Each structure stands twice: as C-alpha cells, then as structure tokens.
Amino acid sequence: MKKKRVTIKDIATVAGVSPATVSRVLNYDSDLQVTLETKKRVFEVAEQLSYEPVKKSNTIKKEIGLYFGIETNVEVEDTYYVSLRVEIESLLRVKGHSMPLITSNDTRSSVRNVDGIICVGLFSKDDIHWLESLQKPLVFADAIPNPDKFSAVHFDLNRATRKALNYLLELGHTSIGFIGGRDEVDQVDDPYYVGDERQDTFVRYLSERGLFNPKYLKLGSYSPHAGYEMFHELMISSEKPTAIMIANDSMASGCYKAAHELGIRIPEDVSLIGFNDLPNAQYMIPPLTTIRLDVNYLSEFVIDLMEKTISHDLPQPIQIIVPSNLIVRKSAKYLSI
Numbered sequence: 001m002k003k004k005r006v007t008i009k010d011i012a013t014v015a016g017v018s019p020a021t022v023s024r025v026l027n028y029d030s031d032l033q034v035t036l037e038t039k040k041r042v043f044e045v046a047e048q049l050s051y052e053p054v055k056k057s058n059t060i061k062k063e064i065g066l067y068f069g070i071e072t073n074v075e076v077e078d079t080y081y082v083s084l085r086v087e088i089e090s091l092l093r094v095k096g097h098s099m100p101l102i103t104s105n106d107t108r109s110s111v112r113n114v115d116g117i118i119c120v121g122l123f124s125k126d127d128i129h130w131l132e133s134l135q136k137p138l139v140f141a142d143a144i145p146n147p148d149k150f151s152a153v154h155f156d157l158n159r160a161t162r163k164a165l166n167y168l169l170e171l172g173h174t175s176i177g178f179i180g181g182r183d184e185v186d187q188v189d190d191p192y193y194v195g196d197e198r199q200d201t202f203v204r205y206l207s208e209r210g211l212f213n214p215k216y217l218k219l220g221s222y223s224p225h226a227g228y229e230m231f232h233e234l235m236i237s238s239e240k241p242t243a244i245m246i247a248n249d250s251m252a253s254g255c256y257k258a259a260h261e262l263g264i265r266i267p268e269d270v271s272l273i274g275f276n277d278l279p280n281a282q283y284m285i286p287p288l289t290t291i292r293l294d295v296n297y298l299s300e301f302v303i304d305l306m307e308k309t310i311s312h313d314l315p316q317p318i319q320i321i322v323p324s325n326l327i328v329r330k331s332a333k334y335l336s337i
Contacts, residue, residue, distance in 0.1 A: 006049045015045045020091055020300040022046075026053070027094050033279070062115040062310055064092055064303075067102040067131065069121030080248060080276045080293075084141060085120055087299040095303065108134055116310045118302055119143065137309045141302045142293075144319070151309060153301045153320040157197035160291045160324040161245070164273050165205055167289075167326055168243045172335035173271060177216035177241035178202045179230045179251055181223075198247050198275065216241045227254030235264055242335055243271040249278040252288055271332035286330035298322045 008026070012019040017038060024032040025042040066088065070081045092099045102117055104127075111117070116137035123131075128145050131138055140152040168176055180199045199219070206212035218234060220226030227246060231254065234241060246252045252274040259266055266272055266286060274281060277292035301320050308314065 006046075006051045010049060011042065011045050011051060014049065015041050017042065018294075018296050018300065020094075020296050024090065024094050029090055029094055032090065061096040061098065062307065063098045063100060063113055064306055064310075065100050065102040065111060065114040065117040065136070066092070067117055067119045067121075069119065069123050069127055079250060079278055080295075081121060083278070084295045084299065087295045088118060088120065088141060088302060091299050091303050097303075102134075104130065106134065111136060116306050118306055137306070139302055139306045139309060142298060147317065147319050149317060151305055151314070151317040151319070153298055153305060153322060155293050155298065155324055156321045157324075158201045160275070160293070161198045161201040162205055163324065163326045164245050164275075164291055165202065167328070168245070168271065168273060168332065171243070171271065171332060173241075173243035174211050175213065175216070175241045175243070176206065176211065177213075177218070177234050177244040178247075179218050179220075179227055179234070179244055179255065180247040181221050181226065181251070182219055196247065198245075202245060213239075213241075215239060216244075222248055222251060224250050224254035224257075227251030228258045229254075231255035231258040232262065235259070235262055235270065241270065243273070243332065246272060246274045249274040249276045249281045249288060249290055252290070253280070253284065256284055267331050267333040271335075273332055277327050281327075282329065284331075289329045289331045290327050292325045292327045294322065294325070 008019045008022045012022045015022065021032070021034060021038070022042055025034070025039050026046065066085070068085055089099060100114060102111065102114070111134050114136055116139065117131065117134065118139050118141060119131060120141045121143070123143060123145050138150050140150055140154075142154050144152050144154050165176065178199065180196055203212055203217070215237070216234065218230035220230055227250070231244070234244065235258070244255070246255060252272060255272060256266065259270070264270060272288065274288050274290035275293070277290045281288040281290050301322060305318060305320060
C-alpha cells in the first residue's frame with residue numbers, strides 16, 4: 001500500500017500553527033515574524049513526520065495585483081492594516097506569484113496583464129466603481145462592499161463583539177462603554193459602505209439587555225490620540241463605566257496613556273478589552289485582554305480564493321468568514337461589589 005504523503009497541513013496540525021506559517025518557515029521567509037521556538041518546532045515536526053517537499057511544477061504563476069485602499073496617515077495610526085498588507089504580500093511571494101501594486105492611476109490598459117486584484121482597506125462608492133471598471137476578478141480582504149457582487153474573506157465582527165461583551169458581563173460589569181471610530185469613507189447614502197459592525201453589535205446587544213447607555217458611546221478616529229481623548233472624556237465625567245470595549249488595540253494604547261495621566265488603575269478602576277491583538281498588546285502594562293483577529297489565516301484564505309477565482313472563473317461571489325478568539329490577559333477583572 002502506498003504511503004500517504006505528509007503535507008504542510010499535517011505539520012501545521014502537529015505543530016499547532018497555521019499551514020501558511022509552516023509554508024513560510026520551510027521556505028525561509030525572512031519577513032515572517034514568529035519566535036525562534038516556533039520555527040524550531042516546525043522544523044522538528046517536519047523531520048519527525050519525514051516531510052518531503054513537493055517538487056515545484058512548471059505551473060505558470062499568476063500576476064495578482066494588490067490594491068491598498070488606506071491613506072498613509074491611517075496606516076501609521078492603525079497598524080492592523082499594515083500587518084494585513086504585509087501578511088498578504090509575504091504569502092504571495094512564498095507562492096511565487098508576481099505582485100504589482102495597483103493604484104488609483106491605473107486603467108484597464110495598464111492592468112491588462114493582471115490576472116486578479118486583492119483589495120485591502122477601506123472603500124468608498126467611487127473606489128468600488130473604479131475597481132469594477134478595471135474588469136478584473138476582485139477579492140476583498142476583511143471588507144464586504146457588496147456580498148452579492150464581490151468575493152470576500154472577512155472576520156465575523158458581530159460574533160467577536162458578543163464574545164467580548166459576554167466576557168465583561170461574566171465579570172459582573174453592567175456599565176460598559178465603547179470607544180470606536182468613524183472611517184473617512186463613511187457615507188450614509190453609499191450602498192457599498194458597511195459601518196463598524198462592532199459598534200452596531202455593541203449598541204444592539206446591550207440594548208436588548210437594557211444595559212446600553214448612550215453617554216458611554218464615544219466615536220472618533222481609529223488612532224491612539226483619539227483613544228486617549230475619548231477615554232479622558234469618559235473617565236472625567238460624573239457617570240463612569242466600569243469597563244470599556246475599544247475598537248482596536250492602537251486606540252487602547254491611547255487609553256492606557258490617558259489612564260496613567262488621570263491616575264486611573266487598569267483593571268482595578270476600569271476594565272479594558274481591545275480588538276485585533278496587535279503584537280504590542282501583550283507587552284502593555286497590564287497586558288491587554290483583546291479579541292484576536294488572525295490575519296495569517298485570513299490572508300491564506302484570501303489568496304486561495306483569489307487563485308480559485310482566477311483558475312475556475314467562479315459563477316458567483318463567495319464569502320468566507322474567519323473566526324476570532326478572545327485572548328484573556330490582565331486588563332479586565334471581576335467587578336468588586
């Protein structure tokens with residue numbers, strides 16, 4: 001009986017990492033940011049399972065364009081989009097695809113050799129119309145401009161938000177604030193725009209339980225400075241929340257700074273829970289409890305879907321939902337009664 005070939009997924013299962021991480025470790029991807037222990041574990045498991053790399057075929061690699069719909073100032077303030085872009089770029093390189101960057105100056109003529117375009121970021125109605133005009137297969141990464149027209153891979157922010165709120169409720173908190181943002185492309189009459197699902201779920205979920213207090217809802221930009229200002233507004237008022245959910249970890253860093261200046265202790269005086277699980281979250285003092293959005297998995301699915309869209313000419317758009325995880329650290333505690 002022929003012995004089954006060991007695959008990258010087999011190694012990933014034993015090593016406890018994603019297949020994309022295994023692939024990048026075995027291909028010595030210099031841009032991969034994992035610990036030496038993780039790399040060592042992957043190589044050890046590969047050896048234990050007697051993994052033999054599949055010989056590269058003569059399959060022609062694709063030219064997959066990358067359109068990054070984020071302004072530089074937004075990218076600097078919210079590093080989530082940086083990590084997502086870098087992860088997709090790294091995986092495209094590992095898979096051997098060429099990766100031309102697509103800009104708003106491109107036309108159908110300039111992208112004639114591109115097989116498909118991966119779109120990352122925030123998109124207005126005009127952005128979507130321009131992307132459609134290029135007449136290339138499109139796959140959106142963590143954006144859902146129109147599920148009836150475009151394929152996308154995205155996180156279930158509704159479920160993720162409920163995880164965060166359930167955790168705070170289990171800790172005994174009923175006065176819960178929200179610090180979130182407004183995208184620059186916000187347009188209420190834009191049929192392609194989807195608002196922040198975290199905010200929508202927060203309001204709906206707590207309202208259903210009679211716990212929503214509009215005074216505890218603060219919206220600004222998705223930046224550390226905005227987090228700093230909104231935390232300050234919440235915590236100097238006479239009516240304060242005992243816990244705050246923050247739309248991203250970059251904003252949470254601003255909240256930490258404001259708490260330090262106000263002499264507010266985390267989590268003794270207020271519990272905080274963030275979103276994204278950026279690398280610095282575990283090094284904040286105290287380490288930030290947050291929702292992990294695994295950009296590695298999302299990026300892998302984005303590229304797989306792009307490849308399938310190009311090679312199979314899919315008859316209808318596909319939506320792939322990537323789950324999230326609650327990472328419990330030290331920034332939230334049981335409410336003392």
